[in-house]
Every structure is written in structure tokens, then in C-alpha cells.
Amino acid sequence: xxxxxxxxxxxxxxxxxxxxxxxxxxxxxxxxxxxxxxxxxxxxxxxxxxxxxxxxxxxxxxxxxxxxxxxxxxxxxxxxxxxxxxxxxxxxxxxxxxxxxxxxxxxxxxxxxxxxxxxxxxxxxxxxxxxxxxxxxxxxxxxxxxxxxxxxxxxxxxxxxxxxxxxxxxxxxxxxxxxxx
Amino acid sequence: xxxxxxxxxxxxxxxxxxxxxxxxxxxxxxxxxxxxxxxxxxxxxxxxxxxxxxxxxxxxxxxxxxxxxxxxxxxxxxxxxxxxxxxxxxxxxxxxxxxxxxxxxxxxxxxxxxxxxxxxxxxxxxxxxxxxxxxxxxxxxxxxxxxxxxxxxxxxxxxxxxxxxxxxxxxxxxxxxxxxxxxxxxxxxxxxxxxxxxxxxxxxxxxxxxxxxxxxxxxxxxxxxxxxxxxxxxxxxxxxxxxxxxxxxxxxxxxxxxxxxxxxxxxxxxxxxxxxxxxxxxxxxxxxxxxxxxxxxxxx
Numbered sequence: 398x399x400x401x402x403x404x405x406x407x408x409x410x411x412x413x414x415x416x417x418x419x420x421x422x423x424x425x426x427x428x429x430x431x432x433x434x435x436x437x438x439x440x441x442x443x444x445x446x447x448x449x450x451x452x453x454x455x456x457x458x459x460x461x462x463x464x465x466x467x468x469x470x471x472x473x474x475x476x477x478x479x480x481x482x483x484x485x486x487x488x489x490x491x492x493x494x495x496x497x498x499x500x501x502x503x504x505x506x507x508x509x510x511x512x513x514x515x516x517x518x519x520x521x522x523x524x525x526x527x528x529x530x531x532x533x534x535x536x537x538x539x540x541x542x543x544x545x546x547x548x549x550x551x552x553x554x555x556x557x558x559x560x561x562x563x564x565x566x567x568x569x570x571x572x573x574x575x576x577x578x
Numbered sequence: 579x580x581x582x583x584x585x586x587x588x589x590x591x592x593x594x595x596x597x598x599x600x601x602x603x604x605x606x607x608x609x610x611x612x613x614x615x616x617x618x619x620x621x622x623x624x625x626x627x628x629x630x631x632x633x634x635x636x637x638x639x640x641x642x643x644x645x646x647x648x649x650x651x652x653x654x655x656x657x658x659x660x661x662x663x664x665x666x667x668x669x670x671x672x673x674x675x676x677x678x679x680x681x682x683x684x685x686x687x688x689x690x691x692x693x694x695x696x697x698x699x700x701x702x703x704x705x706x707x708x709x710x711x712x713x714x715x716x717x718x719x720x721x722x723x724x725x726x727x728x729x730x731x732x733x734x735x736x737x738x739x740x741x742x743x744x745x746x747x748x749x750x751x752x753x754x755x756x757x758x759x760x761x762x763x764x765x766x767x768x769x770x771x772x773x774x775x776x777x778x779x780x781x782x783x784x785x786x787x788x789x790x791x792x793x794x795x796x797x798x799x800x801x802x803x804x805x806x807x808x809x810x811x812x813x814x815x816x817x818x819x820x821x822x823x824x825x826x827x828x829x830x831x832x833x834x835x836x837x838x839x840x841x842x843x844x845x846x847x848x849x850x851x852x853x854x855x856x857x858x859x860x861x862x863x864x865x866x867x868x869x870x871x872x873x874x875x876x877x878x
Contacts, residue, residue, distance in 0.1 A: 462735070468657035469647035488647050489640015492657055498735040498872050509640030 401459060401478035402516065403543045403567030406452055409574050410537035413437060413450030420532030421454070421514070430503055432514040433529055438573075449573040452538055454529070455480060455501035455514035459565030463493035463502055463513075471511075478543075478567060479516045487511055499566065516540075543567055583866040585638035590727055591755075591858055593631035593664065594748060596624040597720030598756015599763070600674070602779075604713035606760075606772055613767040617709070620763055621678040625671050632664060656729040663723030670716035677709055724748050735871045738807035743794050747865075750790070751858050754783035758851040765844065774836070780850070781832045788825045803870040810868040816860050824857020 418433040425432065433454040440447040457480045464472035464480065471486035472493065482493075482502065487510040493502040494511055502513040517527035525531075530538050546569065603620045606612045636642040645661075652658045728744040757779040761768070768776070795811070798804035811817045831850045835843050 462733075465654045466657065466730075466733075468649070468651050468655040468661065469644070470650040471647075486647060486650070487641075488644045490638065490648065490657060491640075492655070492730070495869075495871070496733050496735055500871075500873055504640070 399476045401457075401543045401567050402521075402540060403457060403478065403569060404454070405539045405541050405546065405569045405571070407537045407539075407571040408449040408451065409571060410535045411450045411452060412535060412537075414534060416532040416534055417452050417529035417538055420528040424517070424528035425515075427512075430505055430512065432501075432503070432512070445575045445577050447573050447575050451570070452529070453499065453568070455516070456499055456564075456566030456568040457514075457516060459567060462496045462498070462564055466492045466496045468492060475518065477521075479518050479521075480513075481515055481518065482511060482513050484508070484510055484512065498564065543569070581866065582863060583638065585634045585636070586866065587859060587862045588634035589631045589638070590748065591751065591855075591862055592627045592634065593720075593727070594724055594752040595755045595759055595855075596627035596631060597667065597717065597724060598752040598754075599624040599627075599759050600671070600713055600720060600756075601717040601752065602756045602760040602776065604710065604717045605775075607710045607713055611769065611772075612709075613764070616760075616764050616767045618678045620760065621671070621674045623759070623763060625675055628664075628668055628671060632668065656726050656732075660723055660726035660730060663719055663726050667716060667719040667723050670712065670719050674712045674716055677712055721749070721752070724752055731865075733871075736869050737801040737804040737872065738798055738869060741794075741797065743790075744865075746790055747787070747794075747861075750783050750787045751862075754780055754787065754854060755851075755858060757783070758847070758854055761847050762851050770840065777832060777836050780828070780854075781836065784825060784828050784832065784854075788829075791825075803872055806870040807868040810870070811864060814864060814867075816864055820857045820860040820864065822857075823853040824861060827853050828857075 413435055415435050418431055418435055421433040422428055422431055433452060436451045436453065438447070438449055438451055457478055459478070461472065461474065461480050463482075464474060468490060469486050469488050471483045471488075473481045473483060475481060489504070489509045489511065491504055491511065493513075494504050502511045504510075505512050517525075517529075520527060527540060530540055599620050603612060603617060607617075636645055639645055639648075648661045649658055652662060725745055725748070728748040731739040731744045732741070734740050757776045761773065761776045761780070764772070764776075795808055798808040828850050831846055831853075835846050835850070
């Protein structure tokens with residue numbers, strides 16, 4: 398793999414408006430499925446509070462579980478790090494749905510196949526941004542070459558379980574600010 | 579939580595019974611005293627069950643017509659390996675079926691007991707080693723298929739499955755139902771020592787399954803998702819029915835059968851087999867229903 402593209406979300410800028418999720422759904426004609434979701438996170442302690450939104454989709458992991466478990470070879474990782482789901486090879490066995498800790502692959506009852514964020518690779522190849530990033534009002538969601546970012550300024554969406562940490566999700570978050578009560 | 583996965587429940591339980599029967603036949607064939615009628619019955623029943631299991635597995639797929647593609651990722655996918663081993667098992671079973679067609683009752687072992695014969699062919703004089711080899715290879719391929727089936731569920735995302743539990747439970751089902759079904763199929767064709775052996779295997783598997791379930795349950799509470807799976811089990815009436823019909827009742831009945839002088843309590847053996855079969859189906863349903871996956875929803 399030559400590079401690893403990944404989403405970077407500045408949670409301090411994200412308004413939780415859901416424009417990214419809606420643009421993804423409309424652009425990829427997914428309804429009623431959503432490949433991108435918005436989650437409100439609240440962390441309240443004795444003297445401080447953190448409220449922010451997480452916009453999440455497929456993390457295009459460095460070591461994807463979906464690719465490992467798929468029996469029909471319906472997943473591939475491009476040289477730019479994008480994890481592709483090849484619909485024409487999918488048999489609808491749901492192995493990827495069961496194995497992804499981030500819940501990225503979803504089973505489509507209309508096509509009887511799995512599907513997930515493809516990082517709008519066809520648009521990227523034509524020099525256009527993904528639908529979600531184009532729709533972001535505040536510029537909170539960005540697509541970056543991850544090697545160019547100083548990792549100590551970012552947080553990674555990952556798990557407390559070592560074996561899951563090994564999937565190496567390619568999504569980073571700028572740490573949320575805290576407000577003193 | 580998971581869903582009622584009927585195709586997978588049927589595929590795994592029926593497949594394991596089929597391979598269990600072949601495994602028990604292989605064990606009985608070690609001393610060249612496998613009854614030819616039992617061999618034929620066992621091969622026919624296991625083949626039928628294996629075929630139903632394979633057909634049932636197709637209904638789990640969104641696109642059953644594309645099932646052949648499931649063989650495309652043998653390098654890392656346990657599902658691919660499972661399909662490969664089950665197909666090879668079925669091919670090996672075809673060889674057993676051919677052998678069963680060639681077998682005739684040729685050699686009487688017991689005086690006056692014409693139904694007890696060795697598994698030799700009359701016409702060709704084919705040695706029993708062929709039969710034993712066929713059963714052995716089929717059993718081995720089947721066991722590899724069952725281990726691969728279990729490994730599909732060893733997923734880091736599902737703490738309740740991410741351990742040796744699935745492999746051990748699947749193998750125990752194979753041994754337990756394989757031995758009980760062979761007893762039912764064998765009936766009077768089995769010698770007393772063979773019956774005793776199969777009953778002891780059944781009792782051993784039941785006791786081991788009970789102990790393992792207690793240890794497994796206590797391990798589950800180590801993680802939040804595992805604890806959720808455990809709570810689902812304990813709060814489900816299905817689990818208590820399963821505990822009754824596949825642990826407590828069989829333990830009691832198997833001891834009663836083993837203590838009887840001739841071990842010939844046919845109805846009791848059939849009752850235990852049906853109870854355990856029901857219990858294993860409920861257990862497998864709970865296995866899928868109680869699966870709780872880690873959902874990573876926060877920043878760390």
C-alpha cells in the first residue's frame with residue numbers, strides 16, 4: 398500500500414447537522430440505509446462537561462476484519478488505502494456484518510447483499526471530493542493522507558480490546574474541548 | 579443481539595450429527611466387528627443428513643446461486659475453509675456410499691446370530707481396511723469442517739465467541755449426538771460392549787458439556803458484551819428448557835440405561851436422543867440469539 402487515505406473529523410467544528418449522512422445517502426442512492434451516521438456523545442464529570450457529535454462511516458482500516466472474513470473475496474484494499482466492497486462478488490453471507498466492530502458493512506434487504514462506505518472512490522478518481530465532505534457546512538470533516546498528520550494531535554476511534562485495535566481504523570478525530578462547569 | 583438463524587442452526591446441528599455417526603462407525607470398525615447392516619444404515623442416514631445440512635446452509639446466503647464463490651478466499655476466511663471441508667466430506671461420503679453398495683453379509687461372527695457379520699465384501703473379498711480407511715478419512719475431513727465452522731465465530735468483535743468455546747461445543751455436539759444416533763440406528767445390531775461404549779461416550783460428552791458450560795458462563799462476565807450474552811441466556815426460558823432436556827434428563831436417563839443389565843432399553847435411548855437433539859437445537863439457537871458484538875461508539 399502506497400498511502401492511506403482517511404477521514405479526519407474536528408469534533409469542535411461539527412454541529413451534528415447530519416448533512417454528511419444525508420448527502421451520502423442521497424448521492425449513493427442508499428435509502429433506507431445509511432452508510433454514515435451521526436452520534437451525540439456526552440461526557441459529564443464533576444466539574445466539566447464534553448458534548449460533541451461523531452460522524453462515523455467505514456473506517457477503511459489498515460487491517461480490515463471484513464476483508465479477512467469474507468469467503469468470496471468481495472473486499473479489496475486499494476493502494477490508496479480505500480477498502481472496497483465488490484458487490485458483484487458478494488453472496489450475502491453477512492460474515493462482514495458480524496465481524497466489523499464499527500458496524501460499517503450493512504445488509505441491504507433489497508439487494509440481499511452487504512454494502513458500506515466506498516469513500517466515493519469513483520468521484521475521487523475524477524478529482525471530486527466524497528459526498529459527505531462536500532456537504533459538510535463547517536469543514537469539520539476532511540479527507541487526508543494520514544501519513545501527513547502528526548498523530549499526537551489526534552484521537553483514534555478504537556477499542557479497548559487489543560485484537561480489535563489491530564484493525565487499525567483510518568479515521569481520526571481532533572480531541573473535543575471540555576467546558577468547565 | 580442476534581437473530582433466529584434457522585439455516586445455520588440446521589446446517590451446524592445436522593452436519594455435526596452426520597459426521598458424528600461416521601466417526602462412531604469408524605470407532606466401531608477399529609476391531610473389525612462393525613455390523614454391515616449398521617454400516618449401511620449409518621452411511622445412508624449420515625449422507626441424508628449431510629445433504630439436508632448443505633442445502634439448508636444455502637438459505638443463509640442472500641444469493642444462494644452464487645454459493646460457489648464462497649470458496650474464493652481460503653487464505654484467510656474460515657467460512658471458505660468450512661465449505662471446502664464439508665464438500666470434501668461429502669465427496670468422501672460418496673466413496674463410503676459406493677462401499678456400502680458393494681458390501682454383503684458374508685461372514686457370521688456369532689453362532690446362530692446371522693445378523694452379526696463383519697464388514698467384508700463377499701464378491702471381491704475387499705478387506706475391511708478400505709472401509710475403515712474410508713470412514714477415517716470422512717471423519718477427519720468432517721471434523722476439520724466442524725472445527726472450521728466453529729472458527730468462523732471466533733471473532734474479536736463478539737467476546738462470547740472469541741475463545742475456544744465454539745470449537746469445543748461444536749465437537750461435543752458431534753460426539754454426543756453421533757453416539758446417540760448410532761445407538762438408535764444400531765439397535766440389536768450392536769454388541770453389548772459396543773452399546774456400553776457408545777453410552778459411555780454419550781454420558782462423558784454430556785458431563786463435559788455441562789462442566790464446560792458452567793466454566794464458559796463464568797468467563798463471559800469478564801466483558802460487558804459477554805455479560806450481556808450471559809444475561810440473555812439466564813433470562814431466556816429456552817436456556818432452562820435446554821438445561822433440562824440436554825443435560826439433566828440425559829444424565830439421569832443415561833445412568834439408568836447404563837445400570838440396566840442388558841443395556842437394551844430401546845425406548846429410553848430413543849427418548850434421550852430426541853431430548854438431546856431438541857436441546858442442541860435450542861442451544862444453537864441461543865448461541866446465535868445471544869451474540870452481542872462490541873460496538874465502538876466512543877473516543878479512547
